[in-house]
Amino acid sequence: METPAIVVEDLTIGWGDFILMRNVNFEIPAGDTFVILGGSGCGKSSLLYHLIGLQPPKAGRIHIEGVGIPDIMQAHRPGYGVMFQSGALFGSMTLLENVSLPLRKWTDLPLPAIRAVAEARLELVALGGFENHLPAEISGGMKKRAAIARALALEPSLLFLDEPSAGLDPVSAVELDDLLLTLNESLGVTIVLVTHELESIFKIGKRCVMLDKEAQGIIARGDPRELRDTSTDPTVRRFFNREPRAN
Amino acid sequence: MNPTDPSRAITIVADAGGAELRVSGRVTLAAGREFWRLLQAHLEDPHRDYRVDLTEVETLDGACAAMLLELKSEVVGAGGSVEFSGASPDVGRLLGVYTPRDEVAPKPPPQRAGIFHQLGTATVQAFTRVGDVFAFIGDFCVSLGHAIRSPRSVNWADVGHLMERAGADGVPIVVLINFLVGVILAYLAAGEFAKYGADIFVANLVGIGMARELGPLMTAIIVCGRSGAAFAAELGTMKVSEEIDALRTLGQDPVRFLVLPRMLALILMVPILTLLGDIVGCVGGLLIAMGELDLTSTAYLNQLQGAVGLWDVGGGLIKSVVFAIAITAISCQRGLATRGGAAGVGSSTTSAVVTILFALVALDTVFSILFAALGI
Numbered sequence: 001m002e003t004p005a006i007v008v009e010d011l012t013i014g015w016g017d018f019i020l021m022r023n024v025n026f027e028i029p030a031g032d033t034f035v036i037l038g039g040s041g042c043g044k045s046s047l048l049y050h051l052i053g054l055q056p057p058k059a060g061r062i063h064i065e066g067v068g069i070p071d072i073m074q075a076h077r078p079g080y081g082v083m084f085q086s087g088a089l090f091g092s093m094t095l096l097e098n099v100s101l102p103l104r105k106w107t108d109l110p111l112p113a114i115r116a117v118a119e120a121r122l123e124l125v126a127l128g129g130f131e132n133h134l135p136a137e138i139s140g141g142m143k144k145r146a147a148i149a150r151a152l153a154l155e156p157s158l159l160f161l162d163e164p165s166a167g168l169d170p171v172s173a174v175e176l177d178d179l180l181l182t183l184n185e186s187l188g189v190t191i192v193l194v195t196h197e198l199e200s201i202f203k204i205g206k207r208c209v210m211l212d213k214e215a216q217g218i219i220a221r222g223d224p225r226e227l228r229d230t231s232t233d234p235t236v237r238r239f240f241n242r243e244p245r246a247n
Numbered sequence: 248m249n250p251t252d253p254s255r256a257i258t259i260v261a262d263a264g265g266a267e268l269r270v271s272g273r274v275t276l277a278a279g280r281e282f283w284r285l286l287q288a289h290l291e292d293p294h295r296d297y298r299v300d301l302t303e304v305e306t307l308d309g310a311c312a313a314m315l316l317e318l319k320s321e322v323v324g325a326g327g328s329v330e331f332s333g334a335s336p337d338v339g340r341l342l343g344v345y346t347p348r349d350e351v352a353p354k355p356p357p358q359r360a361g362i363f364h365q366l367g368t369a370t371v372q373a374f375t376r377v378g379d380v381f382a383f384i385g386d387f388c389v390s391l392g393h394a395i396r397s398p399r400s401v402n403w404a405d406v407g408h409l410m411e412r413a414g415a416d417g418v419p420i421v422v423l424i425n426f427l428v429g430v431i432l433a434y435l436a437a438g439e440f441a442k443y444g445a446d447i448f449v450a451n452l453v454g455i456g457m458a459r460e461l462g463p464l465m466t467a468i469i470v471c472g473r474s475g476a477a478f479a480a481e482l483g484t485m486k487v488s489e490e491i492d493a494l495r496t497l498g499q500d501p502v503r504f505l506v507l508p509r510m511l512a513l514i515l516m517v518p519i520l521t522l523l524g525d526i527v528g529c530v531g532g533l534l535i536a537m538g539e540l541d542l543t544s545t546a547y548l549n550q551l552q553g554a555v556g557l558w559d560v561g562g563g564l565i566k567s568v569v570f571a572i573a574i575t576a577i578s579c580q581r582g583l584a585t586r587g588g589a590a591g592v593g594s595s596t597t598s599a600v601v602t603i604l605f606a607l608v609a610l611d612t613v614f615s616i617l618f619a620a621l622g623i
Contacts, residue, residue: 091587091588091589091591092588092589094356103310107279107280109279109280110280110283112283112317113314113317116314116318117276117309117310117314119317120309120310120312120313120345120347121309123345124344124345128347131354132354132355132356132357135588136586136587152309155275155276155308155310187309187341
């Protein structure tokens with residue numbers, strides 16, 4: 001049986017006496033496109049930050065491809081890439097330098113090979129010809145694509161994305177969704193994304209978990225299209241049908 | 248995956264003529280350096296026509312596909328050709344994904360400017376910045392006029408908090424630095440004055456030196472490092488995160504809303520810090536006079552009282568007000584002129600601190616000349 005890409009066991013997230021979510025359990029199979037969704041403030045981004053090891057859990061364990069998160073952070077280069085909501089490109093570096101940075105840090109490739117790989121990553125996200133542009137010189141959608149190119153630099157098998165289509169026009173958003181599908185279907189990259197853009201969820205999400213602030217954890221899981229059509233949970237129905245809360 | 252496993256290592260075998268290449272093994276980023284070296288060695292003549300057999304490639308990842316396609320493009324660019332054959336469906340799909348499509352004309356890489364170009368640019372920028380500061384002072388005067396006519400439009404709520412940050416929070420470092428400056432001055436004077444039996448005049452040097460020059464200047468330098476840098480960074484960050492634009496759309500004048508409270512806070516606090524600095528500097532001198540020159544505290548304080556006049560202290564305080572205006576004007580102007588992202592904020596902060604330090608010394612020189620001309 002293939003090792004799941006991510007296993008989350010009894011995860012509790014909180015700070016001090018405050019508990020955001022408790023005893024959360026789920027698995028993400030390798031090769032999946034997995035969506036973490038829920039209303040504002042339910043802890044989607046916090047969960048993502050725990051999955052990528054930037055915040056320690058209050059309790060519980062997270063395993064990525066069979067290895068515990070603290071071990072991954074302490075040992076070698078992470079086998080996953082991360083795209084932050086703003087793109088988080090380094091403003092003083094060109095796109096090529098941004099994408100080359102992890103290759104220079106973690107590989108022993110000679111500079112011409114690093115350049116070739118970085119150019120190919122930018123080409124993959126349709127940014128060929130923009131290698132020498134600074135982040136300030138490109139649009140928001142291009143920044144997000146460049147951030148994906150940087151996240152892909154080290155050939156990760158797992159890609160985390162925080163609100164990838166937030167703030168993008170519909171065309172750019174759909175192009176980004178297509179790109180994520182290509183990465184998943186052609187390159188076999190497991191994709192974990194946090195979003196509440198319904199169109200993206202239905203287009204690329206094979207599986208999802210829905211978080212809820214009041215329940216302090218997961219209130220629904222499964223295929224997002226099935227949840228939309230069959231769930232009887234009022235919170236889930238409100239979310240997928242864009243209905244306001246009852247007063 | 249173990250790239251050193253001989254059964255999986257990358258090999259490239261060429262036929263006798265060198266035009267038929269057979270790649271085998273696990274071709275992944277972990278062994279990317281070796282793959283790049285082997286490829287370069289076998290595709291050394293870019294004018295030839297090569298056939299690359301990929302039948303025995305166990306795995307190919309994106310990074311190595313990119314390298315393969317890069318060297319193919321070099322060969323094709325030089326007039327040769329590279330033809331791939333025998334690729335498995337996975338390898339073929341990967342090569343397809345990474346094959347370059349039509350692209351926009353690339354922007355040339357940034358050129359490093361020559362020394363004369365840099366010198367010329369820096370000179371023009373220096374004059375432009377001086378002009379910007381004066382233009383900003385003009386804007387500030389206009390905003391001040393509006394603020395006087397409509398005091399409710401000023402963000403008074405921030406003034407107290409800014410006074411605390413710029414004034415009260417800076418007391419420990421101002422006290423420490425000025426105390427040490429007083430000690431240094433006293434040591435300097437003690438050695439020389441003792442030779443002429445003029446020990447008591449240590450009080451004159453320390454008192455007048457602190458009140459007229461070093462108290463205001465050292466305090467202003469500390470305020471520049473603490474508050475000037477903070478103002479530039481804070482306003483710069485607000486500029487790059489569009490908060491300044493948001494203020495404008497809300498009908499708020501950024502100068503009146505952000506700069507005026509800072510200016511008021513520094514105008515009120517820098518003279519107080521300067522006075523405090525003058526006093527602790529004299530205390531530092533007193534300790535050295537008592538310890539090194541065996542002067543009594545009464546003798547030192549009597550001499551200090553006679554030597555330091557009202558204009559010595561007053562002149563220093565007038566300077567401190569002007570220094571406060573210069574620190575706020577330059578730091579806020581630099582902050583509001585920030586462009587770009589994090590690098591722009593860093594650049595503005597550095598520029599603000601350097602310009603303020605230069606302005607403080609230049610203003611101090613002007614004051615020295617002016618006071619001398621007025622006989623103060």
